[in-house]
Amino acid sequence: MLRTGRIRSLVTAAAIIAGGASSQAQTVEEFYKGKTITIVTSTGPGGAYDLAARTLARYMPKYLPGAPQFVIKNMPGGGHVLATNYMFTQAPKDGTTLATVSNGIPTHQVLDGKGVRFDARKFQWLGSTGISNLLTVSWAQSGVKTIDDVMKLEIITGATGTGSGTYMYPSVMNSVLGTKFKIVLGYTSSQEVDMAMERGEVAARSGASYRGFLAEHPDWIKQGKLNVLTQVGAQREADFPDVPLMDELGKTPEQRALLKLVSSPVAMGRPYLTAPEVPADRVAALRHAFDAVMKDEEFLAEAKKLELDLNPISGERIAQIVSETIDAPPDILGKAKEALQAGGEGK
Secondary structure (H helix, E strand, C coil), X not given: XXXXXXXXXXXXXXXXXXXXXXXXXXXXXXXXXXXXXXXXXXXXXXXXXXXXXXXXXXXXXXXXXXXXXXXXXXXXXXXXXXXXXXXXXXXXXXXXXXXXXXXXXXXXXXXXXXXXXXXXXXXXXXXXXXXXXXXXXEEHHHCCCCHHHHCCCCEXXXXXXXXXXXXXXXXXXXXXXXCCEEEECCCCCHHHHHHHHHHCCCCEEEEEEHHHHHHHCHHHHHCCCEEEEEEECCCCCCCCCCCCEHHHHCCCXXXXXXXXXXXXXXXXXXXXXXXXXXXHHHHHHHHHHHHHHCCCHHXXXXXXXXXXXXXXXXXXXXXXXXXXXXXXXXXXXHHHHHXXXXXXXXX
């Protein structure tokens, strides 16, 4: 009886091992066939992140083995931290849940850390649709026309959370440059900040993509409803050659280094990721599908019609930028962190 029981145990163990091996041998196509993939957006519906994700979702099935369906789930909150935490701590680690989050998330991790329950280096970065420069703007009726005016006059600006550009850029300018942005937190999405500005509830807004503004509020810039105060990006937008980049405003090498570090996320555009520990073959397939969509003629035509920012970046390059940001020299990180913390209340 003992021998028979032992044989049965060995047979059961072998079956379990064989089942595991069979599962591991499942191809990407076999895994994704009949599945539904969720793209979590860290913003509310209607914004540039959401619009880009919904457009991408219509084309990804064509290039991903198994042709799974895609759905969008909006998860705004905490300046993009809520969705990022979800992807790190709760999302399935099987490649069925993707996300597009703020490019400021890696910077927030090292410079603020409020609410952070993730390590951005451990995400599987898939690529980015790119982005135009991010703008800090004032409502024209506020009377604030240039960044020099904000050195003298207090101006109220709305923010969605400490992890977003709506907060980080005015905060660091307050501390490093002496601007007088009064930051009001509590808005759940950038679209809410835009509406608050239109209502006169706030008078300024940071972290706004230029092309996103053209898509969402085409009349605001064309009709002179906004004044552009600063830009964040690698170089000035051709339409605003006289508006300074934020890092150009630094008066010393240290100030410029701090402002450049805080500006670095813009190089990530609007990035996409999946959870840590997703099998390598599925990550490779997702990256390939993402890259293929960025070259798809129908997608490009639709993106142009929707005025979406497009300057695609590979997943490998995004991962590199994330590591460079988080592993920046400790002295610069420390001073940038102090600057953000000191500038939140305005001066």
